Amino acid sequence: MVIELLREKNAEFFIQHSGNANFFYATKFRSSSTMFYLIGVDGTELLILPEMELGRAVRESKVKEIASFEKLGYEEKMKELGNPRKALAEILVDRLKEGRANKVLIPADFPAFLAFELQRNFEVEVVENPFLKLRAVKRADEIAKIKQNCSILLRVFEKFVNRLNLRKNLTCEFARNFIERELFFFGLIAEDTICSTGKLSADPHELGKGRVEDHLLVDVFPKNPSTGYYADFTRTILIRKNSEIEVMLKAVIEAQKKAISMLREGVNGRDVHNAVKDCLKSYGYETKGGEGFIHSTGHGIGLEVHEEPRIGDIDVELKSGMVVTIEPGLYYKKVGGVRVEDVVLIRKNDCEILTPYESFLGVM
Amino acid sequence: MVIELLREKNAEFFIQHSGNANFFYATKFRSSSTMFYLIGVDGTELLILPEMELGRAVRESKVKEIASFEKLGYEEKMKELGNPRKALAEILVDRLKEGRANKVLIPADFPAFLAFELQRNFEVEVVENPFLKLRAVKRADEIAKIKQNCSILLRVFEKFVNRLNLRKNLTCEFARNFIERELFFFGLIAEDTICSTGKLSADPHELGKGRVEDHLLVDVFPKNPSTGYYADFTRTILIRKNSEIEVMLKAVIEAQKKAISMLREGVNGRDVHNAVKDCLKSYGYETKGGEGFIHSTGHGIGLEVHEEPRIGDIDVELKSGMVVTIEPGLYYKKVGGVRVEDVVLIRKNDCEILTPYESFLGVM
Numbered sequence: 001m002v003i004e005l006l007r008e009k010n011a012e013f014f015i016q017h018s019g020n021a022n023f024f025y026a027t028k029f030r031s032s033s034t035m036f037y038l039i040g041v042d043g044t045e046l047l048i049l050p051e052m053e054l055g056r057a058v059r060e061s062k063v064k065e066i067a068s069f070e071k072l073g074y075e076e077k078m079k080e081l082g083n084p085r086k087a088l089a090e091i092l093v094d095r096l097k098e099g100r101a102n103k104v105l106i107p108a109d110f111p112a113f114l115a116f117e118l119q120r121n122f123e124v125e126v127v128e129n130p131f132l133k134l135r136a137v138k139r140a141d142e143i144a145k146i147k148q149n150c151s152i153l154l155r156v157f158e159k160f161v162n163r164l165n166l167r168k169n170l171t172c173e174f175a176r177n178f179i180e181r182e183l184f185f186f187g188l189i190a191e192d193t194i195c196s197t198g199k200l201s202a203d204p205h206e207l208g209k210g211r212v213e214d215h216l217l218v219d220v221f222p223k224n225p226s227t228g229y230y231a232d233f234t235r236t237i238l239i240r241k242n243s244e245i246e247v248m249l250k251a252v253i254e255a256q257k258k259a260i261s262m263l264r265e266g267v268n269g270r271d272v273h274n275a276v277k278d279c280l281k282s283y284g285y286e287t288k289g290g291e292g293f294i295h296s297t298g299h300g301i302g303l304e305v306h307e308e309p310r311i312g313d314i315d316v317e318l319k320s321g322m323v324v325t326i327e328p329g330l331y332y333k334k335v336g337g338v339r340v341e342d343v344v345l346i347r348k349n350d351c352e353i354l355t356p357y358e359s360f361l362g363v364m
Numbered sequence: 365m366v367i368e369l370l371r372e373k374n375a376e377f378f379i380q381h382s383g384n385a386n387f388f389y390a391t392k393f394r395s396s397s398t399m400f401y402l403i404g405v406d407g408t409e410l411l412i413l414p415e416m417e418l419g420r421a422v423r424e425s426k427v428k429e430i431a432s433f434e435k436l437g438y439e440e441k442m443k444e445l446g447n448p449r450k451a452l453a454e455i456l457v458d459r460l461k462e463g464r465a466n467k468v469l470i471p472a473d474f475p476a477f478l479a480f481e482l483q484r485n486f487e488v489e490v491v492e493n494p495f496l497k498l499r500a501v502k503r504a505d506e507i508a509k510i511k512q513n514c515s516i517l518l519r520v521f522e523k524f525v526n527r528l529n530l531r532k533n534l535t536c537e538f539a540r541n542f543i544e545r546e547l548f549f550f551g552l553i554a555e556d557t558i559c560s561t562g563k564l565s566a567d568p569h570e571l572g573k574g575r576v577e578d579h580l581l582v583d584v585f586p587k588n589p590s591t592g593y594y595a596d597f598t599r600t601i602l603i604r605k606n607s608e609i610e611v612m613l614k615a616v617i618e619a620q621k622k623a624i625s626m627l628r629e630g631v632n633g634r635d636v637h638n639a640v641k642d643c644l645k646s647y648g649y650e651t652k653g654g655e656g657f658i659h660s661t662g663h664g665i666g667l668e669v670h671e672e673p674r675i676g677d678i679d680v681e682l683k684s685g686m687v688v689t690i691e692p693g694l695y696y697k698k699v700g701g702v703r704v705e706d707v708v709l710i711r712k713n714d715c716e717i718l719t720p721y722e723s724f725l726g727v728m
Contacts (some may be wrong), residue, residue, distance in 0.1 A: 052568050052654070052695075053567075055570075056570055078677060078678075082678070084678065108449060108475055109475045110476040111472055111473045112470055112475065113490045114472075114476075115476035116490060126480060203416070205395060205416070206419075225555050290416070290419070294416045306396060313442060314442075331416075
């Protein structure tokens, strides 16, 4: 896919920088060090990294050709330039020149400093990162890793819901701590778990604090540090009778059902998003002035919580093997917010819900 | 500091993008969304973010003026351009033009796509991020947060060392799990904790696996998710008699002592690094071919595990209030690796060790 892109753009190299999921996906190697992964139009691949990472990279990375900055003259460059960033940039430029580069491709989030240095020597074009597209469609082993996370997550959530009945004076902090601690026992790390309540929950990313009022919105997206993959799940629990919240929640559940029923290979994500909007509107819920259904319908999930494809106001063709969230919500400042979210695997003719769990939860 | 830089560079705006510690440090606001923080030479500040983050940002951010992409015409731009990245870039360009920008400053890691879009409209200069410099010298509240992490870390490490005596057939995996689990109980999250042994430990970032041989290198760098700050600590434990490892370890401890004795305001980090190199050399330990003392002496620690200042082959003036690690090590492929690391607060006339713990540990 990268080589096709290079041919199409008439470029000699694509350069992937380190410190992100694309680099890990492409190289199977992770380090806090600055590293570069070069793919040539002739199929050559080169990983450049500090010498202290060499031994580990030879063992762990799937890239066969690996060179160290030191081997490529880092010490001399440092003596000449006195600046690590400039030294690394010159090494990269030298290496590309050796590879007879005229034009190089870089991803949108490539560091500007390096992009400008490259621009002094080559034609540089920013492209949609081909690894983002590759990552969007999961391999069987990736699906298994996400499924494993989802099943742990549901087990923990079930335990949490069971405890709710026993607990008086429930606070958002208790809920968050309980869920994150239980997930940790099963090897998952969750941070910034949303356990929000009351009017503040009208801000979709409010973490939540204090005593739980009529409803509790739980949005948890743990990572499995041993695999690198995420899960993502949201339920809104009615703790006490509140008809406004209850009716909003039922509309959101209906909209989610509608969206999920549409999912299969070939569908346009924009149509799914529009169906959610229409459904919520049919229930009388308007979106304006920062209230209503104020975010998109969902997103891919994998090595990042949010990745390709986005399911919202944008054209995107769903493909078999994509793993996405479907998470409609409604938010009104005078009432609060509700959201329901599941992880779903797109298949040829339908989809599989990876987080099968009751949508309407009333603990009263 | 940012305004001085803008004046010096004769520029109208500095732009900080989201998704990194600099953005959080500058705005006190965190979100997975794309956001921009603009500082004008006239002292104006503006935070631009999605409307769904607005309410939370008003409550949490220290930036007073906040505008949403939606308010600035996101929907219209999307209709026109059909691409979220281009729409955001145009909004940013429009806003800068309104502020009569001719020249804008961006940090080195600014996304290339946006940098190129800005370049079409303004003079663009990449600068050393002023927030990196500000972050290097800690405020009292930041020092307190790091100290708190260090004291939890030492308590957990002490418990681990005490357990070592009772444990037969210790594995790297057991050590890692034990330490990470205990840290979690105290609210710290540690990932990729290095517990390495044998010859593989000659790779400084090898995580370690299998049964512990003669020595165990533990390097743990937990984050406190409620404050965002890190700690960082390394000890090499002699599990069984091994004179080669023991002599290496004693040399490293000596080199660390020497380095720490030099630390105070005004000292050049390069001199500290050279003192470490000289000390290890005086013990007969050569550095070449990826063996010996193959990394730098230390680094700042705070909202990132590795931040300014770097203490290595580079000139950097130490200042009172900097919090840095001092972590010499020796690595030989036929023997293995040893490293000792402490967190240290630079003061006017000396330094304070924030991880006071025995350096030589022999559990035999």
